[in-house]
Amino acid sequence: MADKMRATIFLEPGRIVLGEKPIPHIGPLDALVRITTTTICGTDVHILKGEYPVASGLTIGHEPVGVIEKLGSAVLGYEEGQRVIAGAITPSGWSNASLDGCHSQCGRDGPHGFKPLGGWRFGNTIDGAQAEYLLVPDAMANLAPIPDGLTDEQVLMCPDILSTGFGGAEAGKIRIGDTVAVFAQGPIGLCATAGARAMGAAEIIAVESLPARAAISRKMGADHVVDFTHEDPVSEIMRITRGRGVDVAIEALGRQQTFEWALRCLRPGGTLSSLGVYSEDLRIPLDAFAAGLGDHRIVTTLCPGGKERMRRLMAAVAGGRVDTAALVTHHFGLDDIETAYDLFAHQRDGVLKVAIRP
Template identity: 30%
Template sequence: MKALCWHGKGDIRCDTVPDPTIEESRDVIIKVTSCAICGSDLHLMDGQMPTMKSGDVLGHEFMGEVVETAPGFTKFKKGDRIVVPFNINCGECRQCRLGNWSVCQRSNRNAEMAAAQFGFTTAGLFGYSHITGGYWGGQAEYVRVPMADVAPMKVPDGMDDESVLFLTDILPTGWQGAEHCEIKGGEIIAVWGAGPVGLFAIQSAKIMGAERIIAIDTVPERLALASKYGATDIIDFAKEDVFERIKEISRGEGADGVIDCVGMEASAGHGISSVIATLQEKLTSTERPYALMEAIRAVRPCGIVSVPGVYGGPIPVNMGAIVQKGLTLKSGQTHVKRYLEPLTKLIQEGKFDTASLITHRSTDLADGPDLYKTFRDKKDGCVKVVFHPN
């Protein structure tokens, strides 16, 4: 089968690799009908995440048709269309029973490796390095889905792929990012990054009742979509001082909640972040916390800092600001299974626009290496890339 594979920093190739086979009693094999490139995949492309190996199959946003099940498997049958969350869940450990799906204690085949880095293991993830289990991802024609009786969901009748594909990651990630801000109605919420996750965070904050939603980015196409999806205020960080503008919007109070949808590959804007940027680039750091630094500064005292953006290792954080301002910091990989049913209902009700952020489509995975570069470099107005390989 064809698959998009990692072969080193900046080296993504469309390879021919062996078809997956049933390995465990809870496995299914799906024929991938839709998959996408995520901003988190760019961290892999750019060498930001450790433990990748040459030939690893990429991709954690995918869905498809069941073509084979393990003997005795009953949750799905051949022909069912399913969406597959990016995290793999056993359904039996304490964290799964608590609904903390992203930190499943049993699905990571390399749990000791993750624990050495983070203190405890994460869940196994599709297509996202060996520290999260070394599972092959879904930017491929076929995928083995382990523990398929727990996290995956059958697609309701009448819903097409592009309506539900983003339930695999970026829609629930944007929702969880907004949910962490404890929006009750009337708040000012600032969102760093108007990429796909940020755009869904903006839509989510609007649904939850935020009064002012501030989108912070510098890419015109993304800022236009942010306005379309509900942002009331736009800040181009390349042209304005973000902190001063947020103070102006909030009448000197600061935002009630801030959401870092950028993560480790942030770009610096004006002010102190540009000074830190110069120093950090000289130190060749791969973790660039400019967005998080600005968010911590711009949130009001006793406000909430939500971090759905991905970080892979230690970063400098202004703990003085967090402590002295009495801030709450909330983060984590997304508990996707927790949100599948309620978000599906909101999609069916027309509350989310899931398709208009797709700017680039392809039916051939061979286009993948070029489209990775287009997405990374934000060329040709690229906001989101989706493949329909079968």
């Protein structure tokens, strides 16, 4: 093992480059994972554009699939050479937030143990996964062995996209027989559709204008795909549900427009499950909100993490309950990461997700 590795580094807004960095030294609770496959997330594009600030010099990426290269001295229960994933969110396990089940808001510092987005460290507050090697903190809480027989690509969506999309369905507390609408069918919206299907929704209405995504949406479980460029999605959803509205609406884009549509198509007492990352204040229209008297719920979810979450998601993949293969539209080597960013950031060539192989 050499001392240096290739890594995808954020320099300044507009510049994410392939560079060289020392291979990380690990502490007693850490693990070093050799990345075999990773991918680029929409959040990485926000970082690229300077919309989400991270430190200059940081390695980007939070979706690791790889092999354990080295284990910290206090790490028990794993073996070097094991194939593993880690979630985009790496909770400590021991913070007050983690112990309370709120892993994504895990605060390591200070006496209180909660920190907004504190569980998201890879490619945010510590070096990330778009590199040859990755230091995984709190390894015993975060390394999840890949079940025999699953390929890298089959589990590549588990660290973030699948966990987030399913998380949106779960936070909506979808029940057997529910009607669900999902706004936007990008990778996360597609996984939310799959999550709604997995939880027993009887009728799923996706809202998406791109024909390729609409086609995949039907594969993932949508019964209807409404093209908002051709018809008003709220009216159309009301027509499909014969005036009733949906039990749960999932927002998977992060815009005022989709948030508002989601609220307007809810039945009284329904739940708006929000997954989007917003970039401006949100407005709740008084009428759509029944002036506060509609027994509505608005819930938000940051990608659930930790090894038990990853284990469950991989079990769903292994059992054939969800298949995210159709989401990986392009493949690149790590050396071509800048090309991959260019393609992905501009959503060219029908790209949904790319697989990056160091």
